[in-house]
Amino acid sequence: MRSLHKFLLFQVLACLGQSAHGSKIIHGDKAPENSMQFMVSVQNDKGHICGGFLVSEDFVMTAAHCDSNHVSVVFGTHNLKDAGGKKRKIERRYKPETYHSVGTGGDIMLLKLSEKAEMDNGVQLIKLPTSEIQLPDNALCQVAGWGLTRTGGEVVDDLRVVDVSVINPNICKNQWPGLPDGVICAGGYGTNKGFCQGDSGGPLVCNGMAVGVVSFNRNRNCNYPNAPNVYTDVSKYLPWIKNILNHTKI
Template identity: 65%
Template sequence: NMESLHAFLLVYVLTCLGQLGYGTDIIHGKKAPDKSMLYMASVQSSKGHVCGGFLVTEDFVVTAAHCDTSPMRAIKIGSDIKIIVEKKFKPSNFNDVWLGKDIMLLKLSRKAQLGCKVQIIQLPCAEMNVKADEVCQVAGWGRNRTGGENVDDLRVVNVSVINPEVCREQWPGLPVNVICAGGYGTDKGFCQGDSGGPLVCNGLAVGIVSFNKYRNCNYPDVPNVYTDISKYLQWINKFNKIECWQK
């Protein structure tokens, strides 16, 4: 149909012009305090860190589908725990971040030992809409400036959720089931969080770092875009019963 043709053409134009950038860096953030965000996972290939992710049960990590670009070996949680990735699941019709469905589940070969070094983060139990202007956090090991190197320490930054209508004006043809936060009108966000890392609001993982505007990390002029996890709960629960938070 015409709408999907428009979406496809926009992807084509943005991709060819190098305008779509996967979220890879934390900009204007700070080092995450010790013993915080113990659910954060580094998704790794044989060459090291590829993407962020987060532990939602003892043996499942959530990350972004677009992170599935190189052979995934393992995830690293805490400072020293590596677990092999046994299986990966992403929506069968995931094609491109611009068409949405940018979510992937990684089944680990063994259960992570939960305790003082490793914890899980809960997801919402039902579909929800995060309020505009709510202040949330995004974290990652990505670069902390345009063209910089990946960082060794987990970095975190506060970002404000952006009204969906405002976001659509800035990103014509934006996919459904996304949350916009950070970037636009601020100097904070992810270009700026590792792809696959969580958007955390009130202690819940509500979003997954998906994309922003490429090479514009210092002063992003459009909102950063996250997959809205609450719209994929039924899909997630097909593979594993997740911990979720009931109001």
């Protein structure tokens, strides 16, 4: 099993390369202004590096592999050049003790904000599952983010969203030797829709809930992904999430 995990990690790193951070929604559309008001841009002093989403007034959820030199989050806008976006500094980061690398699972992180996000018409929370879930094959969900829209394309500032279908876990395991437990596969794999090379930390949204966190896919071909896109299954980490949200308040 260790050798399988090494193989998987190699494939993941080959995918991430030097473009591990950022957001690249492939063959999607510009998100309507009154939608996805839970979306967050995780940023460093140079700008956007990862996606995320508001799960409480003082916590953002993102991917554990996004833990780098980010210092703040921006929310309340779909356009990252919009001066009306609201910013909060990151006070603390929380990752599961089981997380070691992208390929071994546990790729989820909570960011505690230095000040609460005020809810209004442009800022909303997204619901999380209340218990473990098993998504049906081919269930239609959405993933969103900022950035490139195709291989070698131009960076965009407007939030984009694309529909993706859930892939049977057994099919996903066949395509990803050594796939860790606690993941969901959706998009990619024979379609031309999904995320690519670091649409990291954004949510997989099914029936109005954030059920997954963008984790990894394979290779640099964003136009025709040849393996399923992989997300961390939020429902598998509910005790950990609840413990942090309930005991770490501003």
